Amino acid sequence: MKVLDKKDLVDGKALEHTRTERHILEAVQHPFIVSLRYAFQTEEKFYMVMEFLSGGELFYHLKVASRFKEDRSRFYASEITLAIGHLHGLGIVYRDLKAENVLLDAEGHVKLTDFGLAKKAILDNKSASTFCGTPEYIAPEILCNSGHGRAADWWSLGTLLYEMLCGLPPFYHKNVNIMYDRILNAKLTFPAFLTPVARDLLSKLLVRNPEKRLGAGQRDYEEIIEHQFFASVNWTSMLQKKIRPPFVPQVKGGDDVGNFDVVFTCEQITTTV
Template identity: 50%
Template structure:
C-alpha cells in the first residue's frame, strides 16, 4: 500500500512515523494483553482512546493501518504521529509478536535519535501508538528529491544513525530494518529511527553465536549472512548501515537491481565499486561496513560501535557533541505555511481525510482473545498534561 518509486524506479513503501517493514516469520503470536486502567481520558473520564485526539492529516499508510498527524484534545498544541494497526491484519500475517516487541522497545529505550513512544492504547479492533512527530518527513523523501547527499550531510546523519544503532545494540537489540523510509528527519535536520517491528531483543553477539536465523528485512539492505541463513547478530545492522551510507553518497544501494534474485546474488558475490568522486575516507568506511565476512566487518569486533565512531570518515566530529545535537545540519527541511500542513510528506497521503477508519472485517472470539494485549497501554511520564 502506498508504493513510492524513486527516480531510479526503485519501489518503496510509503510511511511516516513508522512505515511498513519487510517480511519475516511471526512465530508464536498468541499473546494476552490487557488495558491498563491507570491512564484515564480527560475527555470522558475513562481509559485513553481515539476520541481524546484531534485527527489532522494522514501521513502514511501500510499493510496493517496508517499513520496520522494528531493533537491531544485538552492539552497544549504539541503534534504527534499516531500509528494505527488493525488487529485482524496483524493476526492474519502473524505479526502480533513483532508488534509487542516494537511496543516494548519504544517504551524501554529512550534516546535522542530514536523516536519516542508517548501513549499506547487499544480498542477491540485496533492498536494505537502515539509517537513523536518529525516534521521533516522521511529520509527517503529527501533522497528521492535530492538524489544524493554531500559527504558533510551524510557524515552527520551517519553519525547520528551510528549512535542510534549503538544504543539498541547496548540493549542487546538488533534493528534489522535500516532503510531511508525508517529514518525520520526533524525540522532542524536531525534524524530519528522509527519502526521497530522487525527488531529482535536478547541478541548478545555480532554473528550467529547468540543470534537468530529469521529471514527478514528489506531486500536492498539485507546482509549476506541473512541471505545465507547462517544465523545473524548485531553485525547485520552495520551491513545495512553501509548500504544506506552508500545510498546517501551515491544515490542507490551498492548492489541494487530491479530483479530481486539478481540483487541477492550481487549482495553475495559482486565486487564493491565506487564512483570517482567519493573521498578516500568514504571508501574506507564503506569497505569496512560492507565486508561479507562477519568477523572482518567494521563494528563486529570487541569495540562494537566504537569501531564505527573511530573511522576516518567521522574524524572531524566529536560524538559527544553529535549526541547533544550541537552540530548544525547542512540541510533543514522547510517548515511549511503552518505546523500542521505536513509539507514534507507525500501528497498521496496528506490529501486524504484523516479519520479513524471503521473496521469492516470483524474477528472471531478466538482471534479477539489472541489480540488482547496485556499492559499495552502506556503514557510517557514526560507527556503528562500534554
C-alpha cells in the same frame, strides 16, 4: 499514529513483532530514536502514537537531492550510528535500517522509526534467525540463513551511507533475485567522485563475513566512530544535538506535512473508532 488490525495479528509472529515494537519504543529514550507518546487498544485495533517529525523521511530528501555531499552524509551517518549503538547496548538489533525509516525533525536531526522487525536479547552476530528486512539493505548472512545479529545493522548502515553518497544502494537492481545475487557475489565498486576515506569506510562496512565487518567486535559502534571518515566529528556534541544540521527542512508550522511525499498525504483516512 500506527493503527494495527487485531485480525491481521492472529499469526503469532506478527503479534510478537507488535509487542516487541511497543516495548522497545516504550523502553528506549534516545535523542535519535522516535518516542512513543501513547499506546492503547479497542476491541478491534491496536494504536501506537509517536511524536510527529515534520522534517519528513530521509528517503524523500534523498530523492529530491539525488545524492548528498559527503559532509551531509557524514552528519546523518553519525547520528544513525549513535542510535544503533544505543540499541545494541540494550541487546536490541534493529534489522530495518533504510532511508524510509529515518525521519528528520524540524531542525534537521535524524530519528529512527519503525521497530516492527527489531529483536531483543541479541548480543552477538548469529543468534537471530528470522529472514527479514528490506531487499536493498539485507545483509548476506540473512540471505544465507546462517544466523545474524548486530553486524547485520552495520551492513545496512554501509548500504545506506553508500546510497546517500552515490544515489543508489551498492547492489541495486529492480529484479530482486538479481539484487540478492549481487549482494552475495558482486564486486563492490565506487563512482570516481568518492573520496578514498569514504571508500575505505564503505569497504569495511560492506564485508560479507559478518565477523570481519567493521563494528562486529565487542566494542560495536565504537569501532565505526573511530574510522578516519568521522575524524572531524565531536561525538559528545553530536549526541547532545549541539552540532547544527547541514540541512534544515522547510517547516511552516507544527502541523506542516510538506516534507512528506504526496502519495502519503493524499491518502484517505479511513480509520474511525
